[in-house]
Amino acid sequence: MPQAVVKPRWRRRKNARPEEIISAALEVFADRGFAATKLEDVARRAGVTKGTIYLYFENKEALFKALVRETIVPVIEQGEALAKSFTGSARDLFEQLVREYFRLVGETSLSGIPRLMIAEARNFPQLARFYYEEVVTRGHRLMGGVLERGIKAGEFRPVNVPIATKLAMAPLMHAVVARTAFAACMPEGFDVAKYLDTHIDLYLHGISATHRTDSRAD
Amino acid sequence: MPQAVVKPRWRRRKNARPEEIISAALEVFADRGFAATKLEDVARRAGVTKGTIYLYFENKEALFKALVRETIVPVIEQGEALAKSFTGSARDLFEQLVREYFRLVGETSLSGIPRLMIAEARNFPQLARFYYEEVVTRGHRLMGGVLERGIKAGEFRPVNVPIATKLAMAPLMHAVVARTAFAACMPEGFDVAKYLDTHIDLYLHGISATHRTDSRAD
Amino acid sequence: MPQAVVKPRWRRRKNARPEEIISAALEVFADRGFAATKLEDVARRAGVTKGTIYLYFENKEALFKALVRETIVPVIEQGEALAKSFTGSARDLFEQLVREYFRLVGETSLSGIPRLMIAEARNFPQLARFYYEEVVTRGHRLMGGVLERGIKAGEFRPVNVPIATKLAMAPLMHAVVARTAFAACMPEGFDVAKYLDTHIDLYLHGISATHRTDSRAD
Amino acid sequence: MPQAVVKPRWRRRKNARPEEIISAALEVFADRGFAATKLEDVARRAGVTKGTIYLYFENKEALFKALVRETIVPVIEQGEALAKSFTGSARDLFEQLVREYFRLVGETSLSGIPRLMIAEARNFPQLARFYYEEVVTRGHRLMGGVLERGIKAGEFRPVNVPIATKLAMAPLMHAVVARTAFAACMPEGFDVAKYLDTHIDLYLHGISATHRTDSRAD
DNA sequence: TATGAATGAGACTTCATTCAT
DNA sequence: AATGAATGAAGTCTCATTCAT
Numbered sequence: 015m016p017q018a019v020v021k022p023r024w025r026r027r028k029n030a031r032p033e034e035i036i037s038a039a040l041e042v043f044a045d046r047g048f049a050a051t052k053l054e055d056v057a058r059r060a061g062v063t064k065g066t067i068y069l070y071f072e073n074k075e076a077l078f079k080a081l082v083r084e085t086i087v088p089v090i091e092q093g094e095a096l097a098k099s100f101t102g103s104a105r106d107l108f109e110q111l112v113r114e115y116f117r118l119v120g121e122t123s124l125s126g127i128p129r130l131m132i133a134e135a136r137n138f139p140q141l142a143r144f145y146y147e148e149v150v151t152r153g154h155r156l157m158g159g160v161l162e163r164g165i166k167a168g169e170f171r172p173v174n175v176p177i178a179t180k181l182a183m184a185p186l187m188h189a190v191v192a193r194t195a196f197a198a199c200m201p202e203g204f205d206v207a208k209y210l211d212t213h214i215d216l217y218l219h220g221i222s223a224t225h226r227t228d229s230r231a232d
Numbered sequence: 233m234p235q236a237v238v239k240p241r242w243r244r245r246k247n248a249r250p251e252e253i254i255s256a257a258l259e260v261f262a263d264r265g266f267a268a269t270k271l272e273d274v275a276r277r278a279g280v281t282k283g284t285i286y287l288y289f290e291n292k293e294a295l296f297k298a299l300v301r302e303t304i305v306p307v308i309e310q311g312e313a314l315a316k317s318f319t320g321s322a323r324d325l326f327e328q329l330v331r332e333y334f335r336l337v338g339e340t341s342l343s344g345i346p347r348l349m350i351a352e353a354r355n356f357p358q359l360a361r362f363y364y365e366e367v368v369t370r371g372h373r374l375m376g377g378v379l380e381r382g383i384k385a386g387e388f389r390p391v392n393v394p395i396a397t398k399l400a401m402a403p404l405m406h407a408v409v410a411r412t413a414f415a416a417c418m419p420e421g422f423d424v425a426k427y428l429d430t431h432i433d434l435y436l437h438g439i440s441a442t443h444r445t446d447s448r449a450d
Numbered sequence: 451m452p453q454a455v456v457k458p459r460w461r462r463r464k465n466a467r468p469e470e471i472i473s474a475a476l477e478v479f480a481d482r483g484f485a486a487t488k489l490e491d492v493a494r495r496a497g498v499t500k501g502t503i504y505l506y507f508e509n510k511e512a513l514f515k516a517l518v519r520e521t522i523v524p525v526i527e528q529g530e531a532l533a534k535s536f537t538g539s540a541r542d543l544f545e546q547l548v549r550e551y552f553r554l555v556g557e558t559s560l561s562g563i564p565r566l567m568i569a570e571a572r573n574f575p576q577l578a579r580f581y582y583e584e585v586v587t588r589g590h591r592l593m594g595g596v597l598e599r600g601i602k603a604g605e606f607r608p609v610n611v612p613i614a615t616k617l618a619m620a621p622l623m624h625a626v627v628a629r630t631a632f633a634a635c636m637p638e639g640f641d642v643a644k645y646l647d648t649h650i651d652l653y654l655h656g657i658s659a660t661h662r663t664d665s666r667a668d
Numbered sequence: 669m670p671q672a673v674v675k676p677r678w679r680r681r682k683n684a685r686p687e688e689i690i691s692a693a694l695e696v697f698a699d700r701g702f703a704a705t706k707l708e709d710v711a712r713r714a715g716v717t718k719g720t721i722y723l724y725f726e727n728k729e730a731l732f733k734a735l736v737r738e739t740i741v742p743v744i745e746q747g748e749a750l751a752k753s754f755t756g757s758a759r760d761l762f763e764q765l766v767r768e769y770f771r772l773v774g775e776t777s778l779s780g781i782p783r784l785m786i787a788e789a790r791n792f793p794q795l796a797r798f799y800y801e802e803v804v805t806r807g808h809r810l811m812g813g814v815l816e817r818g819i820k821a822g823e824f825r826p827v828n829v830p831i832a833t834k835l836a837m838a839p840l841m842h843a844v845v846a847r848t849a850f851a852a853c854m855p856e857g858f859d860v861a862k863y864l865d866t867h868i869d870l871y872l873h874g875i876s877a878t879h880r881t882d883s884r885a886d
Numbered sequence: 887t888a889t890g891a892a893t894g895a896g897a898c899t900t901c902a903t904t905c906a907t
Numbered sequence: 908a909a910t911g912a913a914t915g916a917a918g919t920c921t922c923a924t925t926c927a928t
Contacts, residue, residue, distance in 0.1 A: 031912085049267030050355055052897070063914055068899070133351030135413040137268050146417035177423070177430050181403055187410070188402035195353040199364035205395070212395050220434040249887090271923065281889055283925085292923065467908085485703035486791050489902065499910055501904085510902065569787030571849040573704055582853035613859070613866050620842035621835055628841070631789040635800035641831070648831050656870040685891085706918065717893055722920065893925075904914075 032070045032080075035060045039081050044126020044194070048078060048134045078134075079141055086127050086145075089118050090152050097156055104164030109214050111160065112186060116210060120190045129191045154179050161221070170221045178221060185213045250288045250298070253278045257299050262344020262412070266296060266352045296352075297359050301366075304345050307336050308370050315374055322382030327432050329378065330404060334428060338408045347409045372397050379439070388439045396439060403431045468506045468516075471496045475517050480562020480630070484514060484570045514570075515577050519584075522563050525554050526588050533592055540600030545650050547596065548622060552646060556626045565627045590615050597657070606657045614657060621649045686724045686734075689714045693735050698780020698848070702732060702788045732784075733795055736803075740781050743772050744806050751810055758818030763868050765814065766840060770864060774844045783845045808833050815875070824875045832875060839867045 038060035042051045053074060057064045071077040093111055100107045119125055131149075135142035158179045164170035193204055256278035260269045271292060275282045289295040311329055318325045337343055349367075353360035376397045382388035411422055474496035478487045489510060493500045507513040529547055536543045555561055567585075571578035594615045600606035629640055692714035696705045707728060711718045725731040747765055754761045773779055785803075789796035812833040818824035847858055 046355060047267070047351055049265070053899090054897085064898085065900080065914055066912080068901095069912070074898070129350060132347060132409055132413045133265060136263065136416070137265060139416055142414060143417050146414050150414065150417075174426065174430065177427055180407075180427060181431055181434065184403040184406040185399055188406040189398075191350055191409070192405070195350045196360060196364050196368065198354070198357055199361050199368075208392065209395055209398060212392065213399055216399065216438040217434075220438050270921090282923085283889055283891095284887080286924070287887070482791060483703070483787060485701070488900090500902085501910055501912095502908080504903070505908065565786060568783060568845055568849045569701055572852070573700060575852055578850060579853050582850050586850065586853075610862065610866065613863055616843075616863060617839055617867055617870065621838040623846070624838040624842040625834075627786055627845070631786045632796060632800050632804065634790070634793055635797050635804075644828065645831055645834060648828065649835055652835065652874040653870075656874050707920090708918085718919085719893055719921080720891080723891070728919070889926105889928080891925105891927095893923100895921105895923100897921085898919090900916105900918085902914100902916095904912105905910105906912090907910085 031060075031062070031066070033084075035062070035067055035070060035077070036081050036084055039077055040085060040123055040126065043078065043081060043130055044123045047130060048074075048137075053077075075138065075141070078138075079144070082127060082131070082141065082145055083148075085124055086119075086149050089115070089124065090149055090156065092118070093153070093156050097159060104160055104167055104169045105218055107163070108157075108160050108182070108218065111157070112182075112210060112214055115186055116190075116206065120186070120193070120206070125190045125194045128187060129194055132191060153183065157182055164221070168223055171223045173221050182217055185209075249280070249284070251302075253280065253285055253288060253295070254299050254302050257295055258303060258341055258344065261296065261299060261348055262341045266292075266348060266355075271295075293356065293359075296348075296356070297362070300345060300349065300359065300363055303342055304337075304363075304367050307333070307342065308367060308374065310336070311371070311374050315377060322378055322385055322387045323436055325381070326375075326378050326400070326436065329375070330400075330428060330432055333404055334408075334424065338404070338411070338424070343408045343412045346405060347412055350409060371401065375400055382439070386441055389441045391439050400435055403427075467498070467502070469520075471498070471503055471506060471513070472517050472520050475513055476521060476559055476562065479514065479517060479566055480559045484510075484566060484573075489513075511574065511577075514566075514574070515580070518563060518567065518577065518581055521560055522555075522581075522585050525551070525560065526585055526592065528554070529589070529592050533595060540596055540603055540605045541654055543599070544593075544596050544618070544654065547593070548618075548646065548650055551622055552626075552642065556622070556629070556642070561626045561630045564623060565630055568627060589619065593618055600657070604659055607659045609657050618653055621645075685714075685716070685720070687738075689716070689721055689724060689731070690735050690738050693731055694739060694777055694780065697732065697735065697784055698777045702728075702784060702791075707731075729792065729795070732788075732792075733798065736781060736785070736795070736799055739778055740773075740799075740803050743769070743778065744803055744810065746772070747807070747810050751813060758814055758821055758823045759872055761817070762811075762814050762836070762872065765811070766836075766864060766868055769840055770844075770860065774840070774847070774860070779844045779848045782841060783848055786845060807837065811836055818875070822877055825877045827875050836871055839863075 035056065039051075039056045042056050042059060046055075051074075053067055054064050056077070057067055060067075067077065071080060093114065096111065096114065097107060100110070119128070131142070131145050135145070154176070158175050161170060161173070161175050161178055161182070165172050165175075189204075189206070189209060193200075193206075253274065257269075257274045259277060260274050264273075269292075271282050271285055274295070275285055278285075285295065289298060311332065314329065314332065315325060318328070337346070349360070349363050353363070372394070376393050379388060379391070379393050379396055379400070383390050383393075407422075407424065407427060411418075411424075471492065475487075475492045477495060478492050481487075482491075487510075489503055490500050492513070493503055496503075503513065507516060529550065532547065532550065533543060536546070555564070567578070567581050571581070590612070594611050597606060597609070597611050597614055597618070601608050601611075625640075625642070625645060629636075629642075689710065693705075693710045696710050696713060699705075700709075705728075707721055708718050710731070711721055714721075721731065725734060747768065750765065750768065751761060754764070773782070785796070785799050789799070808830070812829050815824060815827070815829050815832055815836070819826050819829075843858075843860070843863060847854075847860075
């Protein structure tokens with residue numbers, strides 16, 4: 015990242031190259047993982063040659079980082095914008111965020127990113143930290159905010175927010191991650207719609223202020 | 233470290249080498265992933281030389297496969313045995329299986345295996361299939377059986393078992409997988425005990441036959 | 451090619467570019483050597499882009515050759531002019547040539563050129579020949595002429611001129627070459643003035659016609 | 669698949685390998701310089717493959733350093749040993765050291781090393797420092813010791829030892845360096861023997877205590 | 887059974903050079 | 908005349924794999 019300063023921005027704007035490369039990289043990284051991805055494949059898919067990648071990214075790792083930055087972070091930001099402007103109930107916001115996440119990530123090649131990060135986090139501590147802070151933590155903050163909103167509004171019981179947040183996200187994350195990993199092994203498929211419906215229903219039921227009387231959760 | 237089974241020492245000596253290698257491989261693979269693992273590191277940790285590995289395993293991939301086979305499947309088997317001999321309520325069995333899984337996998341280096349599989353499944357379709365069938369599906373069958381047992385006994389509502397099974401497992405799997413991946417990024421730590429407690433509580437509450445009146449889940 | 455250019459002011463501009471490039475090349479080549487010099491660095495220092503270099507020089511090697519031609523040869527010519535017009539004693543001419551060489555080459559970035567040639571001569575036989583003939587031989591001829599002049603005038607003993615010439619030049623050349631190479635390693639510095647003084651004194655003493663009586667040198 | 673050509677993979681003892689590689693490296697580096705040397709060429713000349721080099725040397729630079737260490741430093745040590753055990757006059761010791769240096773370095777492929785160092789010193793500051801300290805400085809100390817010995821014995825005038833040392837060495841160094849660089853350009857050859865004779869004679873005469881009466885050099 | 891020296895295919899990365907604008 | 912995007916050959920280095928001992 016040393017020369018990020020020198021790279022004139024208009025060059026990016028004017029030329030679609032970096033975006034094309036990142037887009038190609040997303041496909042290949044998502045398919046094969048970090049180490050097994052050959053830059054030549056990325057280049058070919060982007061319609062350029064190996065050398066061109068190095069005009070825009072310092073090395074493979076930098077490309078990987080840019081990919082994460084440019085693709086996943088915006089999804090989080092979109093969710094934050096939605097939450098900010100949302101005027102309905104916390105339940106509805108919860109449901110909408112969950113479904114939106116699946117629409118944007120779970121069912122696109124972006125789903126490869128969480129899997130990649132889980133796979134490579136330990137080998138790229140610096141990137142892992144970036145991702146954890148800019149995506150995971152931020153995502154948790156977003157979801158945590160929804161829960162607090164519901165608690166304040168009396169829709170949700172006063173649960174332990176950090177834990178409840180993790181439990182709200184885990185089924186989403188795992189479905190995204192495992193589905194892309196084992197897609198080829200699930201000929202019967204995976205009824206995502208019903209999975210989501212059920213998660214939303216069970217989860218909202220679980221933290222709803224109106225149904226419980228005997229919870230141990232604090 | 234695999235299971236310290238108590239058996240006559242000299243007798244096992246014959247098989248000790250491959251087991252030592254697999255044990256070393258578990259540590260290294262779990263730490264670094266498949267591609268980033270050097271056989272030399274595995275060898276060193278096993279106290280042998282690279283060449284020796286090839287006496288027992290055809291190649292790196294075969295070692296990886298053996299590792300998966302030898303370490304994870306027994307955990308499933310143990311769970312199956314527990315379920316078979318269990319005489320208490322489905323709720324208690326559910327709780328015990330969940331906690332046992334965490335004890336055996338989530339908090340040992342075995343936790344690296346699911347992460348590895350998720351990372352590499354697409355690059356090793358054959359291994360992915362093996363894992364999916366011998367671990368994932370079998371795990372689901374085990375958990376699904378518990379749910380059915382509870383439904384039959386009138387403890388649980390008659391939910392869609394496959395979906396409910398996945399929703400029971402996802403928080404476990406995700407916690408195991410994400411925790412090892414991002415361990416270094418979570419200085420605050422992760423209160424696993426409370427996470428488990430809450431999951432068990434919320435989940436059992438959600439499918440309990442006695443509390444719900446308005447569920448959309450079928 | 452646009453013709454009908456309005457010339458006046460831009461006329462010198464036309465030749466300015468190659469000179470600027472050569473000047474930049476001198477700095478970079480002298481600093482880093484041939485292979486380690488990137489044309490991009492030369493271009494940047496010349497205030498142009500890489501492509502521009504190729505408008506004036508066929509390739510890196512041609513630039514290198516032009517650099518040698520344009521920078522060093524004039525120094526020789528200047529020495530030749532001095533010798534030609536010099537009217538004093540051979541001793542004084544010798545001293546003046548030595549000091550002038552150091553002033554023009556030894557203490558400017560031109561000192562990088564001999565070092566470069568020594569480093570790369572074997573990789574560029576054609577250039578080496580050019581340099582050897584246009585610089586080394588010509589320099590030797592110049593210095594040899596001085597010696598012969600002194601011998602004829604009875605100032606110097608009738609030594610073996612080619613050998614004596616080489617011995618006159620070697621300390622100069624080596625000082626120039628080694629000083630730039632190891633500049634960073636000589637914190638104590640190198641008293642060039644005294645080095646030159648001593649060389650001149652010892653050398654002139656050695657070949658002086660008036661002091662020796664027992665030399666084996668012929 | 670080539671049919672079972674029985675090519676013994678390693679005939680020699682492990683111990684010999686590094687030396688063989690260094691020996692091959694000397695030839696190639698001396699011929700082409702550092703950057704222009706391909707490790708594959710070194711390998712081929714050593715009768716091994718590229719990879720083998722990396723068993724013994726961390727990288728190209730390390731090989732280069734080892735080469736310097738193993739080849740030139742011993743020459744210095746030999747000179748030091750000679751000086752230490754020498755019982756004759758300082759003049760004779762001087763002469764012997766000069767001739768020995770030429771025999772061991774100037775007329776073997778070791779002569780490529782000084783040239784290499786001069787060429788690459790600026791690009792490898794760390795190596796330059798090593799060489800400067802272990803070779804240049806040590807060589808100067810050796811020669812300076814001889815001069816001091818002669819001064820103490822009344823053989824030499826009380827000259828400025830550091831300067832006189834440099835002037836004693838420069839013709840040697842330059843001859844070694846320039847000869848290998850321009851060997852191909854000197855069809856007439858270079859009468860090394862006479863060059864050395866004359867240098868020794870002139871130099872010894874110059875610092876001799878018995879001949880001078882008018883020196884400016886102090 | 888075990889070793890460890892040796893291999894060589896393959897990946898990343900660099901940079902001189904080209905060419906459309 | 909000048910640019911700057913693009914190329915692709917070439918070199919360093921890695922490491923799974925082999926095999927004589």
